[in-house]
Amino acid sequence: MTAAAQHPGQYTPDDHATWATLVRTRMTTLGHTAADEVLNGIETIGLTPGRVPMLSELNARLTPRTGWQVVPVTGYLNPREFFSFLADRRFPSTTHVRPADQLEYIPSPDIFHDVFGHVPLHADPTFAELLQRFGLLGSRATSDDAMEAVQRLFWFTVEFGLVGSVDNARIYGSGLVSSIAEERHALGGTCTLRPFVLETVLQQSFEVDVVQPTLFVLPHFRALRDAVDRLAGQLPGPDTPMIS
Numbered sequence: 141m142t143a144a145a146q147h148p149g150q151y152t153p154d155d156h157a158t159w160a161t162l163v164r165t166r167m168t169t170l171g172h173t174a175a176d177e178v179l180n181g182i183e184t185i186g187l188t189p190g191r192v193p194m195l196s197e198l199n200a201r202l203t204p205r206t207g208w209q210v211v212p213v214t215g216y217l218n219p220r221e222f223f224s225f226l227a228d229r230r231f232p233s234t235t236h237v238r239p240a241d242q243l244e245y246i247p248s249p250d251i252f253h254d255v256f257g258h259v260p261l262h263a264d265p266t267f268a269e270l271l272q273r274f275g276l277l278g279s280r281a282t283s284d285d286a287m288e289a290v291q292r293l294f295w296f297t298v299e300f301g302l303v304g305s306v307d308n309a310r311i312y313g314s315g316l317v318s319s320i321a322e323e324r325h326a327l328g329g330t331c332t333l334r335p336f337v338l339e340t341v342l343q344q345s346f347e348v349d350v351v352q353p354t355l356f357v358l359p360h361f362r363a364l365r366d367a368v369d370r371l372a373g374q375l376p377g378p379d380t381p382m383i384s
């Protein structure tokens with residue numbers, strides 16, 4: 141992984157057109173499928189179909205609100221590096237746009253997944269705080285088993301989580317917010333939705349390149365903050381203090 145820069149000139153007219161198509165497609169359903177915190181965040185940080193956003197412009201809206209900033213990176217981040225960013229309220233984002241012929245599925249994240257999928261929630265004070273706690277938790281996961289537990293909790297919440305109730309669930313996970321196909325699967329009856337229970341989530345394995353047979357519904361984001369803190373209390377390792 142290396143730090144990267146983002147320049148307006150790196151994007152072609154096709155890149156901007158792809159971004160516009162993706163935003164417009166997602167906004168056709170998010171109004172009645174996404175959590176209010178996601179919708180408010182999209183408006184707060186100013187995401188529009190107009191053009192690929194510059195991270196500096198997003199940060200000008202985001203950082204004064206919650207202290208989070210999006211930083212451009214390129215290449216692979218190992219889990220420890222990734223969580224170290226989060227512990228510092230910095231979210232590492234790719235800057236490239238997916239090819240126009242891969243609108244629905246890409247094997248690794250692009251800026252639409254990273255920014256449109258993740259960053260709106262960083263403008264929500266409760267989520268902003270719990271995501272930093274996630275970073276501190278991942279930073280102190282010193283064994284493979286501990287890191288696997290942290291990654292499972294992250295996958296079934298930040299990446300593919302829903303909130304509300306099983307019968308009235310709204311999406312907030314980035315993989316759902318950024319993909320109408322994943323949203324259809326999660327809410328269309330082919331996926332089993334279960335109430336979020338930390339112990340159950342930690343027993344649920346996942347594969348990154350298949351649709352999930354089971355997803356979990358948080359009652360509210362404070363429950364995720366409490367789950368992160370409970371898992372932190374169960375991990376062995378250096379006595380790194382959590383924020384209070």
Ligand SMILES: [Fe+2]
Nearest residue numbers: 249299314315
């Ligand atoms: Fe993601």
